Amino acid sequence: MKIAVLRERAPGEKRVAATPETAKKLIALGASVAVELGAGEGAAIADADYAATGATLGDLQNTVAGADIVLGVQGPEPASLAGASQGAWIVASLNPFADRSRVDAYAAAGLEALAMELMPRITRAQSMDILSSQSNLSGYKAVLDAAAEYGRAFPMMMTAAGTISAARVFVMGVGVAGLQAIATARRLGAQVSATDVRSATREQIMSLGAKPVFVEKVAGIEGEGAGGYAGETSPEYQAAQAELVSGHIAKQDIVITTALIPGRAAPRLVSDAQLATMRPGSVVVDLAVEQGGNVEGAVAGEVVERHGVRIVGHRNVPSRLAADASALFARNLYNFLAAFWDKEAGRPVFDAEIGDAIRLTQSGNVVHPRLLQS
Structure with a gap:
């Protein structure tokens, strides 16, 4: 053969x-x-x-x-x-x-x-799963790309001249890429929070030392998709999540979005209005930009700026490693x-x-x- x-x-x-x-x-x-x-x-x-x-x-x-x-x-x-x-x-x-x-x-x-x-996400096929292996690297690289665009340090630093506060990083979508992004940002010394539509990811977020940010007590959550992927959510959940994210995202220095639904356009997670609430100099990395993007205004293959926020939309992130x-x-x-x-x-x-x-x-x-x- x-x-x-x-x-x-x-x-x-x-x-x-x-x-x-x-x-x-x-x-x-x-x-x-x-x-x-x-x-x-x-x-x-x-x-x-x-x-x-x-x-x-x-x-x-x-x-x-x-x-x-x-x-x-x-x-x-x-x-x-x-x-x-x-x-x-x-x-x-x-x-x-x-x-x-x-x-x-x-x-x-x-x-x-x-x-x-x-490839189905079953135990015996884990070693054959190209999405997981490549997403793992994408999550890591997303944090490095954010650090390269961010004009400040990630860890808290105590110096004779004063203290530098740790960067606040918010990861949206806690699949393989999201978990690696959380772990990498934590290793760099950032203060990390994360969210997902799948309730099972709460423990995974906490196990990496990050703060889970979840919608509570809202009917109609349908986030547990087949094969371990996220699925569609109800309109009630989407409205509650948008309200929660709006309050949280305004306090963040860096946002990394990783949400994908197989065979469909990427869900919109961050609106232009939400970007406008972030501090100038903040950074958003959209790992779903090639599937339509999680972030309004993200452009595939470019780093653009809106409301003083840099939106990173690199194509084919695994190929950059x-x-x-x-x-x-x-x-x-x-x-x-x-x-x-x-x-x-x-x-x-x-x-x-x-x-x-x-x-x-x-x-x-x-x-x-x-x-x-x-």
């Missing part, structure tokens, strides 16, 4: 879908690994490091030729996959709900597209393939629970239930 690793071509994408570590492990399973020249350059991995594992290197055409599995960080353009085996698997983050035309093109080409971001992000992403892909590797068949053989959850196309058709409904 030939596994191809392509150089990423999306603007600003520096990650790579396999590292020398995972290439060596894939070869040990019995596969051959072909890596496109320069694939690891953005993640500080030299071609020679891949060659040392036994992988072959070549241009795009030679890398794809006869490939049974193509690994990517973002989905490759279907036209670039000419020469791959019939029914070859595309294993990557495919963004199927926002990029349906590419999914249709994979189906038309007879390719089997496997969207790794749809490309070496570590690639190492984790590549391990997720290896763990996925290795978990289902059948030695007799010489290839992975999926079960229905995971295979059906991530499979978008098969035998020339789009097969994922959520795509068939759209």
Whole structure:
């Protein structure tokens, strides 16, 4: 079985879908690994490091030729996959709900597209979960980005010239990214608070030494979404949360928003009116900016200023830590393939629970239930 690793071509994408570590492990399973020249350059991995594992290197055409599995960080353009085996698997983050035309093109080409971001959040799939591994780094980087834009120190400092108060950081959305943001801000010495629509996160917030900020005694809370994700909330809850956040956000120096709902636009958490209550020089980091944004006025790929508040909207935050992000992403892909590797068949053989959850196309058709409904 030939596994191809392509150089990423999306603007600003520096990650790579396999590292020398995972290439060596894939070869040990019995596969051959072909890596496109320069694939690891953005993640500080030299071609020679891949060659040392036994992988072959070549241009795009030679890398794809006869490939049974193509690994990517973002989905490759279907036209670039000419020469791959019939029914070859595309294993990557495919963004199927926002990029349906590419999914249709994979189906038309007879390719089997496997969207790794749809991996079910079950115990045995944790090591395959690209969203968790990459969100962990995003939460960390969000705090560093905030610190870079913030014109003051994070920790309290007592000096002979007087005392500097600790920065106040408010994290909105306590998933993987939010929890890492809380932990990182605490390590830097900030005074941290956090909120989420899921009541189960209260203990997680407190365990990291932060203050939970929650709406109390409001009927109609529906925040506990399927698979551990946040879901929709009732209008009553949204009104109560807006009132609570308005009073709290005015006292904060830094706000980090991380709220996402799979397959839908990001929920609006911070309005322009709320931004106007913050002190000049405050910073807001919107990690959901590419899905529509949690913050009114956030612009994808830019740092903008409104009411004296700097709003950070960097795209593809994990790629800004490309070496570590690639190492984790590549391990997720290896763990996925290795978990289902059948030695007799010489290839992975999926079960229905995971295979059906991530499979978008098969035998020339789009097969994922959520795509068939759209």
